[in-house]
Every structure is written in C-alpha cells, then in structure tokens.
Amino acid sequence: MKLAIASGKGGTGKTTVALCLALSADGPVRLLDCDVEEPNCHLFLKPEIRHREPVMLPVPVVDAAKCDGCGKCRQLCQFNAIAVLKGKAVVFPELCHSCGGCVKVCPTHAIREVECEIGFVEQGTSNGVEFVTGSLNVGQPLAPAIIRAVKRHANGDGLTILDCPPGTACAMVASVRDADHVLLVTEPTPFGLHDLKLAVDTVRELKRSFSVVINRADIGDNRVLDYCRAENIPVRLQIPEGRRIAEAYSRGEPVLAAAPELQEKFRQLLAEVTG
Amino acid sequence: MKELVILSGKGGTGKTSVAASFAALARNAVFADADVDAADLHLVLHPEIQVRHKFRSGHEAVIRQADCLRCGACLAHCRFDAVRMDGKEDGEATFTIDPSACEGCGVCVELCPAEAIDFPERMCGEWFVSQTRFGPLVHARLRPAGENSGKLVTQVRTEARRIAERKARNLIVVDGPPGIGCPVIASVTGASAVLAVTEPTVSGEHDLARVFKLARRFGVPAFVCVNKWDINPAMTERIEQQAAAAGATVVGRIPYDRAVTDAQVNGQPVVEFSKGPAAQHIQQLWEHLWKSLV
Numbered sequence: 001m002k003l004a005i006a007s008g009k010g011g012t013g014k015t016t017v018a019l020c021l022a023l024s025a026d027g028p029v030r031l032l033d034c035d036v037e038e039p040n041c042h043l044f045l046k047p048e049i050r051h052r053e054p055v056m057l058p059v060p061v062v063d064a065a066k067c068d069g070c071g072k073c074r075q076l077c078q079f080n081a082i083a084v085l086k087g088k089a090v091v092f093p094e095l096c097h098s099c100g101g102c103v104k105v106c107p108t109h110a111i112r113e114v115e116c117e118i119g120f121v122e123q124g125t126s127n128g129v130e131f132v133t134g135s136l137n138v139g140q141p142l143a144p145a146i147i148r149a150v151k152r153h154a155n156g157d158g159l160t161i162l163d164c165p166p167g168t169a170c171a172m173v174a175s176v177r178d179a180d181h182v183l184l185v186t187e188p189t190p191f192g193l194h195d196l197k198l199a200v201d202t203v204r205e206l207k208r209s210f211s212v213v214i215n216r217a218d219i220g221d222n223r224v225l226d227y228c229r230a231e232n233i234p235v236r237l238q239i240p241e242g243r244r245i246a247e248a249y250s251r252g253e254p255v256l257a258a259a260p261e262l263q264e265k266f267r268q269l270l271a272e273v274t275g
Numbered sequence: 276m277k278e279l280v281i282l283s284g285k286g287g288t289g290k291t292s293v294a295a296s297f298a299a300l301a302r303n304a305v306f307a308d309a310d311v312d313a314a315d316l317h318l319v320l321h322p323e324i325q326v327r328h329k330f331r332s333g334h335e336a337v338i339r340q341a342d343c344l345r346c347g348a349c350l351a352h353c354r355f356d357a358v359r360m361d362g363k364e365d366g367e368a369t370f371t372i373d374p375s376a377c378e379g380c381g382v383c384v385e386l387c388p389a390e391a392i393d394f395p396e397r398m399c400g401e402w403f404v405s406q407t408r409f410g411p412l413v414h415a416r417l418r419p420a421g422e423n424s425g426k427l428v429t430q431v432r433t434e435a436r437r438i439a440e441r442k443a444r445n446l447i448v449v450d451g452p453p454g455i456g457c458p459v460i461a462s463v464t465g466a467s468a469v470l471a472v473t474e475p476t477v478s479g480e481h482d483l484a485r486v487f488k489l490a491r492r493f494g495v496p497a498f499v500c501v502n503k504w505d506i507n508p509a510m511t512e513r514i515e516q517q518a519a520a521a522g523a524t525v526v527g528r529i530p531y532d533r534a535v536t537d538a539q540v541n542g543q544p545v546v547e548f549s550k551g552p553a554a555q556h557i558q559q560l561w562e563h564l565w566k567s568l569v
Contacts, residue, residue, distance in 0.1 A: 010286010
C-alpha cells in the first residue's frame with residue numbers, strides 16, 4: 001500500500017502528517033521523502049543513515065572524430081540540448097533530460113553517455129520507521145529523476161508513506177501517480193482552498209483515490225469544509241492550530257510528543273485509508 | 276529596471292502575502308506570478324484578465340493501436356516508465372503511453388518500427404495578461420498534472436519584462452515557486468535580486484541554505500526576511516547569522532500576526548487591510564529593500 005501525502009500549496013503540513021502517520025503505524029512502515037528539492041523529514045526523524053548512493057543521470061558526450069555533423073541527434077532532441085556548430089554536434093548537458101535518444105539515432109556511433117551525478121538517495125532507520133530520502137543537487141533542474149530513484153525503495157507489500165513535494169506539476173505527479181491513496185493536506189484559507197482544488201483536479205486526472213486533512217483547522221474560514229462537502233470528498237482529520245505544535249515543529253521536535261492526543265487520531269486515520 | 280524574485284525554498288512561508296503587500300506599496304511596478312502550478316497572487320490582487328494565451332509546449336507520445344505491432348520497442352526504449360504493457364509481451368500484449376509519465380522526448384516515436392506513434396503538441400495550460408489596481412499582472416495556470424512548468428515560468432517573466440519596458444516601469448516583482456528545481460531556476464536566472472522569505476523552523480533554515488546556494492550559483496544577490504520570527508527568536512537569530520555568513524543581506528523581520536490570515540480571507544494585501552505589527556514591518560521591509568535595490 002502506497003499512501004501519498006500531498007498538497008497544492010506548500011507549507012500546509014505534509015511533512016508533519018507524514019511523520020505522525022509513520023510514527024503511529026502499528027506494523028512495519030517505510031517512509032519515503034519525495035520532496036527532493038527541499039527534503040525535511042530527516043530533520044525531525046533524525047535517522048541513523050546506513051546507506052547512501054548517488055543518483056546518476058546519463059548525459060551524452062560526442063566523439064568529434066566520429067561525428068560527421070549530420071544533425072540527426074539535434075533533430076531528435078526535444079529539449080534543445082544539442083546544436084551542430086562548425087559541422088560537429090555539441091551537447092548542452094544542463095538542458096539534457098537524459099532520454100538516450102541521440103545515442104540511438106546517431107548513424108556513426110559518435111555519441112556515448114557518461115554518468116553525471118545530480119543528487120543522492122539515503123536509507124536509514126529511526127523509531128522503527130524504515131526511512132528513505134532523496135536530495136537534488138542545488139542547480140540541477142530534474143527533480144523527477146531523483147523521485148523515481150527514491151520510489152524504487154517502496155516496500156512491495158507493506159505500508160509505504162510518501163511525503164510529496166508541493167504543487168501540481170511534474171515533481172508532484174511523479175510522486176503520487178501510482179499511489180493507492182492520496183491524502184491532500186490543506187489549510188482553511190483562500191490560498192489553501194484554491195490550491196486544494198488544483199490538487200484535487202490533478203489527482204482526479206491521475207485517477208487516484210484521495211481524501212483531505214485540514215491543518216490549522218481553526219484559522220481562516222469554512223470554505224474548505226463547504227467545498228469538500230459539496231464535492232463529496234471525505235475530510236479525515238482536522239488538526240487544530242496550536243502554539244505548542246508550532247513551537248515543537250520550529251525546533252525539529254516530534255509533533256506527537258508535543259500533542260500526544262493526536263496519536264490516536266492518526267492511528268484511526270491510517271486504519272481508515274489502509275483498511 | 277529591476278526584477279525582484281521572492282523565493283523561500285520551503286513552501287507556505289508567506290511569499291505571496293509579502294508579494295501582494297509589495298504590489299500595494301510599489302509605485303511603478305509590474306507583477307508576475309511565477310508559481311504557475313499553485314498560483315495564488317490573483318486571489319489578493321483581483322486581476323481583470325485582458326488577454327488569454329494558450330500555453331502549448333512540447334509534445335506527447337500516443338500509440339495508434341490499429342498500427343501497433345505489439346513488439347514492445349517503445350517499452351524497451353522509454354527511460355521514464357511511461358509505456359504501460361497490459362497482457363503478455365509475447366502474446367496479446369497491448370502498449371499504451373501514460374501521459375502523466377511521458378517526458379515528451381520522442382524516442383519511442385523515432386524508433387517505433389511501424390511508425391505507429393503520433394506526437395501531438397501538448398496543451399500545458401494558459402497564461403494571462405491582466406490589469407490590477409496596483410499595475411499590470413502576468414500570471415498563469417498550469418493544466419492539472421501539466422508538464423513544462425519551467426517554460427511557462429519563463430513565458431510569464433518574459434511578458435512581464437516586455438510590459439515593464441513598454442510602460443517604462445522601474446520594477447518587476449515576481450512571486451516565485453517553492454523548491455529549488457526547474458521552475459525555481461527558471462524564475463531566478465537573470466533576475467536583479469532574490470528576496471528569500473523564511474520562517475524560524477528547522478525546515479525553514481534547512482531549505483533557505485539551499486536557496487542561497489542556488490542564488491549564488493546563478494550570480495543573483497540575495498536578501499532575507501524571517502516571517503513569524505517571534506515563534507522562535509533564537510532560531511531567527513541563528514538564521515540571520517547564517518544568512519549574513521552566506522553573503523545575503525538581512526532586510527527585516529515580520530512578527531506573527533493573525534491579521535495576515537485575516538487579510539487573505541478578506542482578499543486584501545496585509546498592508547492595506549491592517550495597521551498592525553505585520554503590516555508595519557512589511558512596510559519597513561519594503562522601504563529597506565527598495566533603497567538597497569536602487
């Protein structure tokens with residue numbers, strides 16, 4: 001079972017919910033931090049890292065001696081990562097999406113690929129949670145490649161919780177596209193509601209089962225609840241705004257320690273969405 | 276002309292609330308919402324849309340089942356797990372492309388022995404040129420699960436710059452996306468300055484360090500402001516020291532103030548809605564920043 005914790009708007013509490021769920025699970029659980037641009041789970045879980053592997057992306061290199069400047073590679077490349085200058089193909093690696101097409105179409109076999117490191121994946125454990133996190137190197141654009149590498153560590157039959165990046169674009173889609181259920185975390189404000197609707201459109205487009213968690217439930221207004229009611233979207237949990245929770249979070253302390261009354265609610269939530 | 280990009284790394288730290296207040300405070304500016312997949316600035320600026328443009332970008336592969344030989348070459352060549360096989364490869368397998376995973380690279384289209392894969396243009400969203408009571412706004416809406424958000428960001432910024440040049444505006448305020456990946460890189464390249472809005476939490480601190488690294492890498496000077504600073508004063512101090520050490524300029528703090536949420540519920544910039552502590556500090560922040568920019 002893959003349970004993805006997502007949102008349209010950032011900063012609504014995805015990481016908090018993902019951590020609380022992982023720490024409330026009764027059986028074995030694996031937590032994947034898929035927010036590889038700004039991974040945060042490790043700051044709270046403080047896991048012991050057992051294994052670290054680089055994520056490599058193959059990028060083409062042209063052997064100028066073999067290149068006859070025919071331009072087939074440039075024609076194929078959809079990302080303008082190859083130009084032909086003075087009769088030779090030239091690669092712009094920062095634009096390359098690593099599809100491998102240029103290597104395959106080159107008639108003179110002048111292109112080979114070299115592995116280029118764009119980030120890393122780490123594995124560890126903490127408090128009985130098996131933990132996997134990915135990190136995109138600063139300056140690299142292709143978050144989905146790291147997300148795919150993180151997701152290869154999903155626990156086949158057991159429970160896997162994915163803390164996803166915000167938004168509704170490639171990175172979020174790469175994280176939630178094969179989830180069995182998506183929990184959308186929002187807050188009851190106009191921004192929260194607007195971005196929740198975008199996230200709902202996205203998970204509907206991806207044909208995922210989903211429901212909603214409202215964080216800081218006592219700020220803002222009632223429009224998120226009204227919307228969920230009108231759309232028949234289950235609201236699984238409402239977490240109150242609390243200085244205790246905010247302060248614990250700010251220090252990187254587990255929210256469940258500051259608000260132990262939430263543990264039972266998270267356990268119930270987990271039972272509902274996995275049952 | 277100056278272009279100020281508001282970033283944060285971590286989401287939900289108050290980028291849009293600050294950007295909306297800057298819109299109310301700036302005298303001669305153009306505004307751009309570069310958070311194209313979760314754009315919120317329009318909820319406060321209430322733009323009147325003047326021109327709508329379709330955003331077509333890239334292509335997506337579609338297999339024509341009638342011509343497909345069921346050979347599986349597309350599956351073998353795709354590096355993005357976008358080809359779905361139902362049934363057995365040697366028997367009655369059918370192959371389809373999952374549009375949510377298709378990168379639009381065209382490799383399967385090129386290498387299909389039966390030329391059975393079409394490659395139509397992809398509709399990725401819309402972008403708008405609008406008028407607000409504070410000045411022109413360029414904004415966008417990425418299609419749900421849309422691709423190419425970075426290119427849409429570039430489109431929005433290019434148009435904002437064109438308008439600023441035509442109308443002789445001296446500033447572009449860009450409300451940026453969270454993270455540090457493709458859309459953020461598209462927001463930062465060539466800008467005059469980054470304002471990083473963060474919060475005094477371990478995640479705010481961690482993510483901010485990556486934003487500074489990114490800004491430095493693209494040669495853009497960075498300013499920083501800690502929002503809700505009084506949630507954790509010690510952490511605020513630490514973040515400001517780290518910011519200074521990273522070469523960024525600390526330009527202000529914003530205290531926790533319910534008026535920020537109330538202003539949003541009311542659809543107004545904080546500085547217009549309230550005269551309270553957050554509004555006052557945002558005003559000072561703006562004045563400080565404007566002096567540093569020009």
